[in-house]
Amino acid sequence: xxxxxxxxxxxxxxxxxxxxxxxxxxxxxxxxxxxxxxxxxxxxxxxxxxxxxxxxxxxxxxxxxxxxxxxxxxxxxxxxxxxxxxxxxxxxxxxxxxxxxxxxxxxxxxxxxxxxxxxxxxxxxxxxxxxxxxxxxxxxxxxxxxxxxxxxxxxxxxxxxxxxxxxxxxxxxxxxxxxxxxxxxxxxxxxxxxxxxxxxxxxxxxxxxxxxxxxxxxxxxxxxxxxxxxxxxxxxxxxxxxxxxxxxxxxxxxxxxxxxxxxxxxxxxxxxxxxxxxxxxxxxxxxxxxxxxxxxxxxxxxxxxxxxxxxxxxxxxxxxxxxxxxxxxxxxxxxxxxxxxxxxxxxxxxxxxxxxxxxxxxxxxxxxxxxxxxxxxxxxxxxxxxxxxxxxxxxxxxxxxxxxxxxxxxxxxxxxxxxxx
Amino acid sequence: xxxxxxxxxxxxxxxxxxxxxxxxxxxxxxxxxxxxxxxxxxxxxxxxxxxxxxxxxxxxxxxxxxxxxxxxxxxxxxxxxxxxxxxxxxxxxxxxxxxxxxxxxxxxxxxxxxxxxxxxxxxxxxxxxxxxxxxxxxxxxxxxxxxxxxxxxxxxxxxxxxxxxxxxxxxxxxxxxxxxxxxxxxxxxxxxxxxxxxxxxxxxxxxxxxxxxxxxxxxxxxxxxxxxxxxxxxxxxxxxxxxxxxxxxxxxxxxxxxxxxxxxxxxxxxxxxxxxxxxxxxxxxxxxxxxxxxxxxxxxxxxxxxxxxxxxxxxxxxxxxxxxxxxxxxxxxxxxxxxxxxxxxxxxxxxxxxxxxxxxxxxxxxxxxxxxxxxxxxxxxxxxxxxxxxxxxxxxxxxxxxxxxxxxxxxxxxxxxxxxx
Numbered sequence: 103x104x105x106x107x108x109x110x111x112x113x114x115x116x117x118x119x120x121x122x123x124x125x126x127x128x129x130x131x132x133x134x135x136x137x138x139x140x141x142x143x144x145x146x147x148x149x150x151x152x153x154x155x156x157x158x159x160x161x162x163x164x165x166x167x168x169x170x171x172x173x174x175x176x177x178x179x180x181x182x183x184x185x186x187x188x189x190x191x192x193x194x195x196x197x198x199x200x201x202x203x204x205x206x207x208x209x210x211x212x213x214x215x216x217x218x219x220x221x222x223x224x225x226x227x228x229x230x231x232x233x234x235x236x237x238x239x240x241x242x243x244x245x246x247x248x249x250x251x252x253x254x255x256x257x258x259x260x261x262x263x264x265x266x267x268x269x270x271x272x273x274x275x276x277x278x279x280x281x282x283x284x285x286x287x288x289x290x291x292x293x294x295x296x297x298x299x300x301x302x303x304x305x306x307x308x309x310x311x312x313x314x315x316x317x318x319x320x321x322x323x324x325x326x327x328x329x330x331x332x333x334x335x336x337x338x339x340x341x342x343x344x345x346x347x348x349x350x351x352x353x354x355x356x357x358x359x360x361x362x363x364x365x366x367x368x369x370x371x372x373x374x375x376x377x378x379x380x381x382x383x384x385x386x387x388x389x390x391x392x393x394x395x396x397x398x399x400x401x402x403x404x405x406x407x408x409x410x411x412x413x414x415x416x417x418x419x420x421x422x423x424x425x426x427x428x429x430x431x432x433x434x435x436x437x438x439x440x441x442x443x444x445x446x447x448x449x450x451x452x453x454x455x456x457x458x459x460x461x462x463x464x465x466x467x468x469x470x471x472x473x474x475x476x477x478x479x480x481x482x483x484x485x486x487x488x489x490x491x492x493x494x495x496x497x498x499x500x501x502x503x504x505x506x507x508x509x510x511x512x513x514x515x516x517x518x519x520x521x522x523x
Numbered sequence: 524x525x526x527x528x529x530x531x532x533x534x535x536x537x538x539x540x541x542x543x544x545x546x547x548x549x550x551x552x553x554x555x556x557x558x559x560x561x562x563x564x565x566x567x568x569x570x571x572x573x574x575x576x577x578x579x580x581x582x583x584x585x586x587x588x589x590x591x592x593x594x595x596x597x598x599x600x601x602x603x604x605x606x607x608x609x610x611x612x613x614x615x616x617x618x619x620x621x622x623x624x625x626x627x628x629x630x631x632x633x634x635x636x637x638x639x640x641x642x643x644x645x646x647x648x649x650x651x652x653x654x655x656x657x658x659x660x661x662x663x664x665x666x667x668x669x670x671x672x673x674x675x676x677x678x679x680x681x682x683x684x685x686x687x688x689x690x691x692x693x694x695x696x697x698x699x700x701x702x703x704x705x706x707x708x709x710x711x712x713x714x715x716x717x718x719x720x721x722x723x724x725x726x727x728x729x730x731x732x733x734x735x736x737x738x739x740x741x742x743x744x745x746x747x748x749x750x751x752x753x754x755x756x757x758x759x760x761x762x763x764x765x766x767x768x769x770x771x772x773x774x775x776x777x778x779x780x781x782x783x784x785x786x787x788x789x790x791x792x793x794x795x796x797x798x799x800x801x802x803x804x805x806x807x808x809x810x811x812x813x814x815x816x817x818x819x820x821x822x823x824x825x826x827x828x829x830x831x832x833x834x835x836x837x838x839x840x841x842x843x844x845x846x847x848x849x850x851x852x853x854x855x856x857x858x859x860x861x862x863x864x865x866x867x868x869x870x871x872x873x874x875x876x877x878x879x880x881x882x883x884x885x886x887x888x889x890x891x892x893x894x895x896x897x898x899x900x901x902x903x904x905x906x907x908x909x910x911x912x913x914x915x916x917x918x919x920x921x922x923x924x925x926x927x928x929x930x931x932x933x934x935x936x937x938x939x940x941x942x943x944x
Binding site: 136 | 528529531532533534535536541544545547548553554555556557558559560561566569573577589590620623624625626629631632649650673677730732741793795797798799800801802803804806807808810811812813816817818819820821822823824826827830831860861874875876907908911
């Protein structure tokens with residue numbers, strides 16, 4: 103529970119919840135619910151009460167300051183059904199902080215030493231507000247942390263984490279296997295692995311996250327189930343075959359393509375129209391990409407397609423720029439111009455304008471020229487930005503599939519854990 | 524209420540709540556509470572029930588997909604105390620979406636047409652999931668929106684906003700003036716406008732948001748203070764002079780550069796090294812960019828710089844690829860090759876590898892060749908991704924400054940409210 107009316111204003115973000123999610127995940131504690139609440143005691147109490155009924159650990163951040171709208175400690179006492187008492191050690195620490203700065207403690211800061219009766223005050227080496235740790239009658243933890251992210255992080259690491267570890271939480275950590283998939287619609291993927299999907303009651307859980315044409319499958323379970331998690335991930339990988347391009351979390355197609363090119367000792371050149379540089383931009387996000395990428399051409403105009411990529415005038419005139427022959431000629435041109443093994447090209451209509459009945463917005467041709475040459479036609483959904491993203495993903499995947507078809511190294515299994523230099 | 528177990532995982536952020544906070548703020552609706560909930564029907568129902576008891580407008584995003592863990596519509600029906608019925612128009616629209624892509628609708632997608640009895644289905648032009656708008660017995664609104672941010676934004680703007688405006692919400696809104704600034708560090712900007720900054724008690728407020736080298740200044744006030752808001756924005760614009768590239772919210776340098784090129788009837792060609800296509804990718808995000816952009820070359824290797832951009836071998840050998848002469852030769856080469864008025868080039872070291880004592884990571888040269896030619900050297904902070912972003916911004920801004928120096932049309936004031944075709 104992040105506390106603060108200002109966090110609900112436009113343009114403001116709560117930086118504490120992401121920080122706590124990371125730290126709790128390290129300890130194997132999944133986050134089940136998060137909320138941002140205003141400086142209103144009734145909403146804070148309602149939210150804390152619901153959370154304590156639902157979860158073993160409830161963390162509140164912010165609202166521990168000295169002013170009248172800092173109400174978290176009052177809400178906590180209300181929920182715990184106890185009164186607030188002045189903690190002598192906390193008061194001494196607040197006073198000494200002010201003394202060290204050569205200022206007398208303003209009277210308002212005295213209330214920062216108030217903590218719910220029976221709770222433990224957590225020292226704050228970086229600020230005036232102490233934290234609070236309390237246990238409810240049912241054994242749930244209620245932890246109050248200060249709002250400034252640096253104070254919160256330091257207090258969590260110094261005071262909260264060791265106490266959670268004493269509860270044996272480190273040992274209860276979770277294990278995860280990741281499959282990164284491309285070239286399949288999410289619904290097709292779901293159907294293909296439907297019978298392998300664990301029920302919500304099982305300890306091993308599945309999450310499927312789709313983003314810009316790539317799908318991430320996460321198989322997660324408690325540390326004791328490492329073998330079961332691995333087994334399920336392996337069975338899914340078998341079902342999905344070459345659609346799985348990586349088993350490393352956080353890898354995208356550009357990493358897989360770069361690694362394959364690196365192994366093969368080959369390079370690719372890219373010719374783009376509607377994506378406007380997005381494909382080369384994605385490839386060059388990968389550190390060390392100069393080893394397998396050297397040239398990209400963004401040929402938005404027909405002149406540029408003709409002059410730099412040697413696309414025949416005839417193909418442009420008789421088929422139009424958005425056509426299979428032009429896509430293939432662009433890929434050929436990029437390959438020849440660079441002297442590389444592979445040329446990749448895209449041409450299409452990103453919208454919002456430029457579409458027609460015959461060639462509507464979202465129509466895209468992707469081509470690969472090389473030891474194996476391929477073309478594919480797509481009708482992509484979404485706005486200009488999504489069409490461009492999906493096209494870039496489709497192009498990188500067609501290059502990957504073409505390299506697989508050409509044989510030699512480059513499978514997923516061999517690549518686990520290795521990255522290009 | 525943002526729905527999705529995956530949003531609670533570490534490293535994942537909910538992009539919809541910030542988006543809705545902005546839009547609701549435009550309508551003068553303050554956000555009182557926000558939550559992220561897992562794909563668990565009981566938690567969703569509990570959260571919706573609490574929210575409907577507290578707020579007049581409750582918006583839920585996500586969980587409208589076709590799979591078994593998409594439960595938002597079921598939770599909404601539960602809270603409203605009605606059953607789900609199949610909406611014929613929604614089903615027809617989902618079926619036609621699949622038909623247009625040449626795929627038969629998978630049976631699972633049929634459930635996306637289910638909406639709570641008595642509610643209104645909101646069409647989704649960008650995806651399969653229709654939205655839902657329902658009113659509770661007490662007059663509160665419950666709105667279900669799809670999870671992909673582009674779908675959510677489009678549906679809010681087309682379907683939800685007009686209905687809220689019909690409730691008279693526009694009148695209670697606030698007014699905002701925006702200044703978009705480039706080419707100044709944030710600290711310099713802050714100092715320059717320090718004495719104009721309103722105190723926290725004043726009704727007119729200032730927000731300064733910096734991102735990838737661009738700074739957005741927002742002056743906001745209640746609707747009754749339109750003149751004061753305008754006056755303060757005008758005074759700031761005067762102070763900041765040509766560093767202000769737009770006064771339209773949501774515009775970036777690529778929009779300003781595109782508009783100026785459009786007015787001048789000129790085109791620019793781009794030659795990139797370390798940015799790997801990011802500059803052309805940003806320019807071609809602008810719909811209609813083919814009117815003023817035709818050619819980009821990503822010349823990662825020296826061979827490509829020589830062959831496609833006619834960079835003299837001598838310059839590469841004696842000064843190295845990251846140098847002022849090579850940057851200028853690349854810009855010249857792009858201009859000549861395309862026959863355009865302007866050529867823009869960048870060369871530098873994005874890291875993490877490739878740096879040296881003499882040429883460290885973050886060293887970047889930017890060049891513009893045209894009626895006015897300029898070069899600039901930067902030592903940029905940050906990781907590979909930030910160095911690339913800041914370089915792209917610096918290149919677009921140098922082109923803008925060069926066009927301003929070349930005279931003719933293209934000032935900010937004339938551009939307010941106009942956009943390239």
